[in-house]
Amino acid sequence: MWTEKDVRMLEEHARQLRRDVVTMIHLAGDGHPGPALSVADLVTALYFKVMRVNPADPQWAARDRFILSKGHACPTLYAALARRGFFSPEVLPTLRRLGSILQGHPDMKKTPGIDSTSGSLGNGVSLGLGMVLAARVNQQEYFTYVITGDGEIQEGIVWEAAMAAVHYKAGRLIVFVDNNGQQSGGPVCQVSGLYPVLPKWQAFGWHCQEIDGHDLRAILAAVERAQAETDRPSCIMARTVKGKGIPFMEADNSWHKRVPTKDELDRALAILA
Amino acid sequence: MSGMRMESTRVAFLETLTELMESDPKTVVVFADSVKVFRATEAFLEKFAGRVFDVGIAEQNAVAMAAGLAAGDLTVFVATYAGFITMRACEQVRTFVGYPGLNVKFIGANAGIFGGEREGVTHQFFEDLAIMRSIPGVVVVVPADASEVRQATRAIAKVVGPAYLRIGSGRDPVVVEPPRLFELGRIRRLEDHGRDFVIFANGYLLQRSLEAAAHLASQGLRGRVVEVHTLRPLDVMGIAQVLAESPAAVSVEDHQINGAMGSAVAEVIAEHGQGRLVRLGLQDVFPESGDAFGLLDRYGLGVRDIVQAVEKVTGSVASAAGRH
Numbered sequence: 001m002w003t004e005k006d007v008r009m010l011e012e013h014a015r016q017l018r019r020d021v022v023t024m025i026h027l028a029g030d031g032h033p034g035p036a037l038s039v040a041d042l043v044t045a046l047y048f049k050v051m052r053v054n055p056a057d058p059q060w061a062a063r064d065r066f067i068l069s070k071g072h073a074c075p076t077l078y079a080a081l082a083r084r085g086f087f088s089p090e091v092l093p094t095l096r097r098l099g100s101i102l103q104g105h106p107d108m109k110k111t112p113g114i115d116s117t118s119g120s121l122g123n124g125v126s127l128g129l130g131m132v133l134a135a136r137v138n139q140q141e142y143f144t145y146v147i148t149g150d151g152e153i154q155e156g157i158v159w160e161a162a163m164a165a166v167h168y169k170a171g172r173l174i175v176f177v178d179n180n181g182q183q184s185g186g187p188v189c190q191v192s193g194l195y196p197v198l199p200k201w202q203a204f205g206w207h208c209q210e211i212d213g214h215d216l217r218a219i220l221a222a223v224e225r226a227q228a229e230t231d232r233p234s235c236i237m238a239r240t241v242k243g244k245g246i247p248f249m250e251a252d253n254s255w256h257k258r259v260p261t262k263d264e265l266d267r268a269l270a271i272l273a
Numbered sequence: 274m275s276g277m278r279m280e281s282t283r284v285a286f287l288e289t290l291t292e293l294m295e296s297d298p299k300t301v302v303v304f305a306d307s308v309k310v311f312r313a314t315e316a317f318l319e320k321f322a323g324r325v326f327d328v329g330i331a332e333q334n335a336v337a338m339a340a341g342l343a344a345g346d347l348t349v350f351v352a353t354y355a356g357f358i359t360m361r362a363c364e365q366v367r368t369f370v371g372y373p374g375l376n377v378k379f380i381g382a383n384a385g386i387f388g389g390e391r392e393g394v395t396h397q398f399f400e401d402l403a404i405m406r407s408i409p410g411v412v413v414v415v416p417a418d419a420s421e422v423r424q425a426t427r428a429i430a431k432v433v434g435p436a437y438l439r440i441g442s443g444r445d446p447v448v449v450e451p452p453r454l455f456e457l458g459r460i461r462r463l464e465d466h467g468r469d470f471v472i473f474a475n476g477y478l479l480q481r482s483l484e485a486a487a488h489l490a491s492q493g494l495r496g497r498v499v500e501v502h503t504l505r506p507l508d509v510m511g512i513a514q515v516l517a518e519s520p521a522a523v524s525v526e527d528h529q530i531n532g533a534m535g536s537a538v539a540e541v542i543a544e545h546g547q548g549r550l551v552r553l554g555l556q557d558v559f560p561e562s563g564d565a566f567g568l569l570d571r572y573g574l575g576v577r578d579i580v581q582a583v584e585k586v587t588g589s590v591a592s593a594a595g596r597h
Contacts, residue, residue: 131345163331
C-alpha cells in the first residue's frame with residue numbers, strides 16, 4: 001500500500017533522478033537521455049517504494065531483483081542506486097569514464113546493486129525468468145522486475161522467454177514494457193510491425209495491464225495487481241514519452257543518443273528545479 | 274570397427290551429472306528439447322523435478338535463463354547441441370555468462386564431424402572450440418571418450434565460472450584403456466616411442482593418432498602422442514616443453530583448421546620459438562553426411578593422413594637442421 005505522501009516523495013525522487021541523468025550525460029559527453037528519462041518514473045517507483053533491497057548488503061540473497069533490459073537507459077538506474085545509498089552520488093559524474101564503476105551499459109560485477117549485466121537488447125525477460133526459477137530452487141520469495149523497451153521486443157528471444165515464463169508459471173516475474181514508441185531508427189510503428197503489443201503477451205498467457213508510465217499512482221497500483229498474480233507472469237505496458245520531463249527533449253527522437261550542451265543542461269535543470 | 278569398445282559420452286555425462294545433482298541441491302540443468310539427446314530418463318526427470326528445465330527449441334532463452342539461474346548462486350549445466358549453444362546463443366554465452374563470469378557449464382553434443390556424422394553440416398559442429406576459445410574466461414575441454422567425460426565433468430563442476438565441454442554422438446569409441454587420470458589444464462602424455470616427433474591430438478582422433486604413432490614406430494620413426502584436452506587454460510609450458518624435446522609436430526583435431534587446438538599449438542610455437550607444425554583438421558571446407566569413420570577418412574583425418582603429415586614435418590625439420 002502507499003499514501004499520497006509516498007507519491008509526493010516519489011515525485012521528488014524522480015525529479016532528482018532526471019537532474020542526475022542529464023548532468024551525467026552532459027559530463028560524460030555520451031549517452032542516451034531520451035530512453036533514460038522515459039523510464040525514470042518506473043525506476044523511481046521500484047527503487048524508492050516497491051523493491052525490498054538493502055543498500056548496505058547489495059548481494060542480500062532475499063532481495064528483489066531488477067533488470068534494466070534496455071541497458072542504455074542506465075544513467076537513471078545508476079542515479080537511483082546512488083540516491084538509494086548503494087554508492088555515493090559523487091560517483092555519478094564518472095559515467096562511461098575509464099576506471100569507473102559506471103559502465104556504458106550495466107555491469108553486475110562492477111556496480112553495487114546491479115543485479116544483471118544488460119544492454120544487449122532482448123535478454124532481460126530470459127535473465128529475469130532464470131532469477132525467478134533460482135528463487136524457487138533456493139526457496140526464496142523475491143520478485144524479479146524487468147524493464148524492456150518496446151522496440152527491444154522485436155528481438156526473438158523475448159518471445160522464447162515469454163513462452164517459457166508462462167510454462168513455468170513464473171508469477172514472481174513482472175515485466176514493464178517501456179512503450180515510448182520510439183527506437184534508435186525512428187518510430188517503432190514505422191520500423192516494424194510490432195503493434196499491437198499487449199495482445200501478443202496476452203496470447204502467450206501473461207497477465208496484462210496498460211498504464212500511464214509516468215503516473216506514479218498507476219505504477220504502484222499496477223505492481224500490486226501484478227504481485228497478486230501467483231501463477232502467471234505479468235506484463236505492464238507503460239505508455240511513456242521519450243525524454244519525459246524536459247519539454248525540448250520530449251518526442252524528439254534525436255535525443256535517443258545525444259549530449260546536452262551546457263546551455264541545454266542549464267535549461268533542463270531549470271525546468272527540473 | 275569390430276572389436277572397438279564403445280561407450281556413450283552422452284550417457285557418461287548424464288550419469289556424472291546425476292551424481293553431481295545428488296550431492297549438491299544447488300546444481301540444476303537446462304535442456305533445449307535435448308532431454309532425449311542426453312538420454313535423460315523419466316526417473317531422472319522425476320528425481321530432480323524442480324531442478325531440470327527444458328525450455329524447448331529456444332537456445333538463446335536457454336542460455337540467458339541459465340545466466341539468471343547462475344546469478345541466483347546455482348551451478349547450472351546447459352546441455353544441448355554444440356552448435357546451437359556456441360552459434361545460435363553465442364552472444365548470450367559471451368555477454369551474459371562469460372562477461373559476468375557466471376557459473377554455467379555448457380555441454381555441447383554432436384561436436385565435430387565424428388559427432389555429427391550422418392546428420393550433415395547443419396548438425397555437425399566444427400567451429401565451437403574456436404568460438405568458445407575467443408570468449409575470455411571460459412574453460413574449454415575436449416574429452417576423448419566416456420571415461421574422460423566423467424572426469425572432465427567433475428573437474429569443471431569444481432571450478433566456479435563458465436566452462437564448455439564437448440561431447441559426441443553417443444556412438445563413441447573408448448580411446449584410452451584403462452582410463453588414465455585427467456587433470457584440467459594439463460596435457461596428457463599418452464604414448465612415448467621416442468622424440469622424433471610429437472602428435473598433439475584430442476577427441477576421438479586421439480585414437481587414430483595413437484595408431485599412427487604405433488605404425489610409424491614400427492617403421493623406425495619414433496615419436497610421442499600428447500593429448501591436449503583442455504584448450505583453456507592451455508598448458509602452454511607443457512606444450513612448449515614437449516616441443517623443445519620434439520620440434521616436429523602434427524596437430525590432429527575434429528574441428529575447422531582455424532582457431533582451436535592446432536592454432537593454440539601454433540601460438541605456443543610462435544611465442545616460444547621452438548617447433549614446426551602441420552595442422553590436420555577440416556581444411557576450411559564444409560563437409561557432408563556420412564558414417565563417422567568414413568567422414569574422417571574422406572576429410573583428411575585418417576591414420577594414413579596422420580602418418581604422412583608426420584613424415585612431412587619430420588622431413589622438413591631434418592632438412593632445416595641440415596641447412597645449418
